[in-house]
Amino acid sequence: MTRVVIDRLVKQFGSFRAIDDVSLTIEPGELVVLLGPSGCGKTTTLRCVAGLEDVGSGEIRLGDEVVSSTSGSLPPEKRAIGMVFQSYAVWPHMTVFENVAFGLRLKKTHRSEIQDRVHRVLELVGLKGFGERDISKLSGGQQQRVALARAIVLEPKVLLFDEPLSNLDAKLREHMRFEIRELQQRLGITSLYVTHDQQEAMVIADRIVLMDSGKIDQIGGPQDIYRTPASRFGAEFVGLANVVAATVKAPGTVQTNDGLLLECATTHFEVGSAVDLLFRPEEVGVFAEQPSGQNVIEAQVERVYFLGNLADLYVRVGQADWRLQLSPPHLWPRGEKVWLRLAPGDIRLFPRKAS
Numbered sequence: 438m439t440r441v442v443i444d445r446l447v448k449q450f451g452s453f454r455a456i457d458d459v460s461l462t463i464e465p466g467e468l469v470v471l472l473g474p475s476g477c478g479k480t481t482t483l484r485c486v487a488g489l490e491d492v493g494s495g496e497i498r499l500g501d502e503v504v505s506s507t508s509g510s511l512p513p514e515k516r517a518i519g520m521v522f523q524s525y526a527v528w529p530h531m532t533v534f535e536n537v538a539f540g541l542r543l544k545k546t547h548r549s550e551i552q553d554r555v556h557r558v559l560e561l562v563g564l565k566g567f568g569e570r571d572i573s574k575l576s577g578g579q580q581q582r583v584a585l586a587r588a589i590v591l592e593p594k595v596l597l598f599d600e601p602l603s604n605l606d607a608k609l610r611e612h613m614r615f616e617i618r619e620l621q622q623r624l625g626i627t628s629l630y631v632t633h634d635q636q637e638a639m640v641i642a643d644r645i646v647l648m649d650s651g652k653i654d655q656i657g658g659p660q661d662i663y664r665t666p667a668s669r670f671g672a673e674f675v676g677l678a679n680v681v682a683a684t685v686k687a688p689g690t691v692q693t694n695d696g697l698l699l700e701c702a703t704t705h706f707e708v709g710s711a712v713d714l715l716f717r718p719e720e721v722g723v724f725a726e727q728p729s730g731q732n733v734i735e736a737q738v739e740r741v742y743f744l745g746n747l748a749d750l751y752v753r754v755g756q757a758d759w760r761l762q763l764s765p766p767h768l769w770p771r772g773e774k775v776w777l778r779l780a781p782g783d784i785r786l787f788p789r790k791a792s
């Protein structure tokens with residue numbers, strides 16, 4: 438198993454910094470997901486690791502070997518890296534077997550060994566018996582499995598995935614997440630996986646690297662990223678968040694611009710600072726009668742949407758609308774007065790964003 442180290446990586450296109458000082462270690466056998474909005478540098482990072490892009494500065498190491506640095510770069514075919522892309526990039530005029538065998542033939546592997554390895558890998562990806570099938574007669578999900586088989590048959594030290602499931606329908610996408618994860622764990626191949634789908638990232642990742650404009654915003658397990666976002670960007674990009682403008686009145690007490698006094702667990706902001714409070718829709722308790730406890734707030738029901746497993750509830754609090762989510766769903770009547778309760782520990786504070 439191989440460790441991948443990305444060390445102070447910078448990549449420019451002309452004067453534009455697509456990757457701006459990114460450092461990241463992927464431990465042997467680990468699956469790390471790069472998550473972030475379009476254009477934040479996920480694919481570029483992956484392409485640098487693959488050797489498809491020269492690096493501007495910094496270096497990339499696979500195990501003990503420096504494969505990219507300003508003094509030189511090992512070509513992609515010498516890196517023992519497998520790649521799986523969004524477009525399956527399977528060869529349409531070849532059978533499944535030939536698609537998977539292609540890389541082995543290039544390496545002049547012995548025929549009988551090719552037979553063995555291709556069949557073993559097809560079985561691994563759930564395509565046993567499909568060898569002689571025309572690629573064009575496979576579904577999208579099956580084609581993506583061929584692409585996966587083609588990558589792992591070469592026994593790479595590292596697997597790179599770039600949005601491999603984006604072309605599949607929602608059900609299949611969900612199913613393939615588990616398959617890829619299970620296979621990656623079984624084979625123990627160190628993997629870097631790019632997606633902009635936060636649920637996919639949470640399901641599949643050992644750790645998530647959240648990227649924003651070429652920089653790392655936060656690295657952590659799925660729960661850390663969701664529960665304790667390092668920045669306002671992270672809090673808003675992963676999951677839903679209500680944002681309320683406020684001022685710090687005392688350590689652990691804030692006052693919203695609507696005049697609501699709230700207790701919060703964060704105490705390191707200076708008294709008088711302008712802050713934004715963020716909390717998630719499912720973190721707010723909703724009650725018909727005034728409950729006891731801290732941060733009990735009066736509100737009025739504006740709109741309710743039944744979403745099956747939960748209800749989306751919009752309430753009016755002073756001048757603001759808050760979005761709440763109730764699971765199991767409870768369909769509060771419109772116009773009803775309700776009581777909300779927000780635990781101090783669920784309120785995250787960030788410096789007020791300049792608007």
Ligand SMILES: Nc1ncnc2c1ncn2[C@@H]1O[C@H](COP(=O)(O)OP(=O)(O)OP(=O)(O)O)[C@@H](O)[C@H]1O
Pocket residue numbers: 450455473474475476477478479480481482633
């Ligand atoms: N060859 C290139 N020449 C110039 N700019 C580039 C090149 N490749 C990427 N970029 C720019 O670098 C930035 C990062 O691109 P990248 O493809 O890494 O984004 P991404 O995070 O993968 O986005 P997406 O989710 O849309 O795939 C973008 O602003 C992109 O326009």
Ligand SMILES: [Mg+2]
Pocket residue numbers: 479480481
């Ligand atoms: Mg991309």
